[in-house]
Amino acid sequence: MMQARFSRWGLAVLASLPFAALAADPKPWQLNMGRGVTASSQHAYDAHMLALWICVGIGAVVFAAMGYAMFKFRHSKGAVPDTSFTHSTRLEIVWTVVPIILLVVMAVPATAKLIAMYDTRESEMTIKVTGVQWLWKYEYLGEGVEITSRLDRESDRLRQNKATTRAELDAHPAYLLDVDNPLVVPTDTKIRFVITADDVIHSWWVPALGWKQDAIPGIINEAWTEILEPGVYRGQCAELCGKDHGFMPIVVRAVPKAEFEQWLASSKAAGQTTDEPSQVPEGGTGNAPRSVDPDMIEDVQQGEEPAAPQAPEEAAAPADAPSAD
Numbered sequence: 001m002m003q004a005r006f007s008r009w010g011l012a013v014l015a016s017l018p019f020a021a022l023a024a025d026p027k028p029w030q031l032n033m034g035r036g037v038t039a040s041s042q043h044a045y046d047a048h049m050l051a052l053w054i055c056v057g058i059g060a061v062v063f064a065a066m067g068y069a070m071f072k073f074r075h076s077k078g079a080v081p082d083t084s085f086t087h088s089t090r091l092e093i094v095w096t097v098v099p100i101i102l103l104v105v106m107a108v109p110a111t112a113k114l115i116a117m118y119d120t121r122e123s124e125m126t127i128k129v130t131g132v133q134w135l136w137k138y139e140y141l142g143e144g145v146e147i148t149s150r151l152d153r154e155s156d157r158l159r160q161n162k163a164t165t166r167a168e169l170d171a172h173p174a175y176l177l178d179v180d181n182p183l184v185v186p187t188d189t190k191i192r193f194v195i196t197a198d199d200v201i202h203s204w205w206v207p208a209l210g211w212k213q214d215a216i217p218g219i220i221n222e223a224w225t226e227i228l229e230p231g232v233y234r235g236q237c238a239e240l241c242g243k244d245h246g247f248m249p250i251v252v253r254a255v256p257k258a259e260f261e262q263w264l265a266s267s268k269a270a271g272q273t274t275d276e277p278s279q280v281p282e283g284g285t286g287n288a289p290r291s292v293d294p295d296m297i298e299d300v301q302q303g304e305e306p307a308a309p310q311a312p313e314e315a316a317a318p319a320d321a322p323s324a325d
């Protein structure tokens with residue numbers, strides 16, 4: 001009995017080894033947000049920590065002033081309320097100017113980081129993500145490789161079986177977080193994502209990458225990532241998209257470039273391909289979060305791949321139009 005329990009523990013430990021990089025994913029009772037594994041996620045973390053420490057400073061000053069006032073001017077020491085008090089012009093100026101300075105101190109780096117987050121230029125490859133009720137489709141544009149990623153069979157079996165026990169769930173470390181075909185991406189590569197949906201609005205979200213992007217039918221949203229550390233990073237659909245919204249997890253497996261090339265070649269050889277390689281739409285101008293190119297939207301609505309713009313000048317034109325936000 002004891003032997004069996006130990007070997008079960010051993011199996012669980014072994015099974016969790018490939019997920020050693022899970023450190024980037026949230027843990028139960030984790031305080032604070034994670035740093036993630038990309039420059040974007042590090043930027044988000046830095047902006048968050050700056051705001052946090054400013055809040056801590058404000059809290060300390062306000063509570064100290066309250067405490068001091070309550071202790072120093074207490075009733076038992078004969079303090080009398082100042083009923084003729086109106087205001088202090090000097091204090092009014094101080095508590096208007098200081099918050100303005102704090103807001104600017106936070107807004108300037110945050111804006112720079114936000115602009116960098118939307119800058120999809122100079123990406124080395126493009127992956128099209130399509131949300132479908134209730135799975136994800138990934139297409140390596142220009143490579144002709146397309147994969148469908150859905151909840152792994154074991155999770156699906158356990159969740160549908162009313163007789164499933166707690167022990168069975170515990171024995172499956174990635175219950176409801178695993179997929180049959182993870183999205184395989186190379187590390188140290190700027191990857192552009194074009195994100196859309198087939199039916200309803202979904203949202204592609206992997207916390208370790210540091211961003212979340214809506215997948216909307218008829219609209220192509222852009223995002224990019226450059227993963228620094230190999231590992232398995234997990235996420236979820238973050239937009240309520242129907243009854244199985246909670247059962248379309250995301251798994252990103254980041255591997256070194258050479259290993260990715262091997263994987264891509266073997267996927268092609270295995271026939272996991274579309275009929276003909278899709279064309280790669282040109283990257284945006286770096287400041288447009290969503291494409292407002294009517295041709296691109298029409299293509300997607302008709303279930304076709306967005307065609308590449310004819311010339312770079314034409315590609316730049318739609319981005320000058322006001323954002324569809």
Ligand SMILES: [Cu+2]
Nearest residue numbers: 202203237241
């Ligand atoms: Cu969804």
